[in-house]
Amino acid sequence: MAQHFASDNYAGVCPEALKWLVEANSSGHEPAYGDDQWTQRVCDAIRDLFQTNCDVFYVFNGTAANSLALASLCQSYNSVICHEVAHIETDECGAPEFFSSGAKLMVASGTNGKLTPQAIETIVTRRSDIHYPKPKAVSITQSTEVGTVYQIDEIQAISAMARKHGLALHMDGARFANAVATLGAHPADITWRAGVDVLCFGGTKNGLPVGEAVVFFNRELAQDFAHRVKQGGQLASKMRFISAPWLGLLENDVWLRNARHANAMAQRLHDALIKIPQVEIIFPRESNAVFVKMPQRAANKLLADGWRFYQFIGEGGCRFMCSWDTQKEMVDKLAAAVSEACAG
Known part of the structure; x- marks a missing residue:
């Protein structure tokens, strides 16, 4: 899925x-x-x-x-x-x-x-x-x-x-x-x-x-x-x-459980992306969004490979948003794709 x-x-x-x-x-x-x-x-x-x-x-x-x-x-x-x-x-x-x-x-x-x-x-x-x-x-x-x-x-x-x-x-x-x-x-x-x-x-x-x-x-x-x-x-x-x-x-409290999960997935993504030398965390990760800056060529590669994320904060600025159903495996897969795109 x-x-x-x-x-x-x-x-x-x-x-x-x-x-x-x-x-x-x-x-x-x-x-x-x-x-x-x-x-x-x-x-x-x-x-x-x-x-x-x-x-x-x-x-x-x-x-x-x-x-x-x-x-x-x-x-x-x-x-x-x-x-x-x-x-x-x-x-x-x-x-x-x-x-x-x-x-x-x-x-x-x-x-x-x-x-x-x-x-x-x-x-x-x-x-x-x-x-x-x-x-x-x-x-x-x-x-x-x-x-x-x-x-x-x-x-x-x-x-x-x-x-x-x-x-x-x-x-x-x-x-x-x-x-x-x-x-x-x-x-x-x-x-x-x-x-x-x-x-x-x-x-x-x-x-x-x-x-x-x-x-x-x-x-x-x-x-x-x-x-x-x-x-x-x-x-x-x-x-x-x-x-x-x-x-x-x-x-x-399903509403709170859903939010906690989304936040946790964003933290997982944050922790993986911060280890990539070419990636800069733009804003503190405090909810279910991770804002980063990366080389534009890397962002273009991710988009070309089918990843979907928003870019509205200048060249190389990207927002990755996690949701109530975001899977750990997809977070790890995205982090690996960002690392590969940056290195490439």
């Missing part, structure tokens, strides 16, 4: 999620648009997971989750502060601005893909006149686009700065599970207890067939969010087929 390292989106559905998808299909007719028993069960399970009474919504993909969540935090004349490599800035085709009717993304730099409290304050205090898009929210990605993970104290510091300036805090958690696995912390401790208002909890990259959960810890911000979901074309009529597979992830 072919396995690739371009994205954890390449992986299939984990058995536990597939089981509940089939179960939901076998249960007969159910009310539509989220009024079914499966959606209610998963909402309760997510509340139990985070140990708080939060509002939970389901959408088809991460772009919709982030964009609709941010739109609920902002007016058209506002701005959202994020890192310069944030997915909402580089990979969502202007969707956050579109769904918010024009709220501007204000980007800042930061080491290892992380936003800092100082960068937030610099943007907020740069200007206060009526001609400047008024900052209203902060968005951080956990784990980040370069595979690093915000520590609890870092999130708390960002939250404190956001509160100081009256800003809401959004967390893009497409790979939230991988961050939790790395930190070994309770999910509540790196979200609402640390000051996060809304989390886009990623399921697709963790073994679901489709679907992300938008979790509002600050429930006041969820007012009319259901209407945003509908208007945005994200309200599934047969919602149970998006929500039910979540039971497979949440039961027995």
Whole structure:
């Protein structure tokens, strides 16, 4: 069976999620648009997971989750502060601005893909006149686009700065599970207890067939969010087929097991690649991604030989992403192929 390292989106559905998808299909007719028993069960399970009474919504993909969540935090004349490599800035085709009717993304730099409290304050205090898009929210990605993970104290510091300036805090958690696995912390401790208002909890990259959960810890911000979901074309009529597979992830902490495995495979790959003289590790390996730089000729050879990975960080820069089903044998095979390509 072919396995690739371009994205954890390449992986299939984990058995536990597939089981509940089939179960939901076998249960007969159910009310539509989220009024079914499966959606209610998963909402309760997510509340139990985070140990708080939060509002939970389901959408088809991460772009919709982030964009609709941010739109609920902002007016058209506002701005959202994020890192310069944030997915909402580089990979969502202007969707956050579109769904918010024009709220501007204000980007800042930061080491290892992380936003800092100082960068937030610099943007907020740069200007206060009526001609400047008024900052209203902060968005951080956990784990980040370069595979690093915000520590609890870092999130708390960002939250404190956001509160100081009256800003809401959004967390893009497409790979939230991988961050939790790395930190070994309770999910509540790196979200609402640390000051996060809304989390886009990623399921697709963790073994679901489709679907992300938008979790509002600050429930006041969820007012009319259901209407945003509908208007945005994200309200599934047969919602149970998006929500039910979540039971497979949440039961027995399969979501965490999947993330731990993906992280472990990335560590295995990291440990093999770091021994190759021509390979340079670009960012710390803290989740399920390994970022390296190698001779471009070596990267070209790997691509020609059928390996799949992303190159979007300059010449010779490569990202290898591991998933819930990545096999040790494939990791070792890839490492050997990189060594051969570099030596060749």
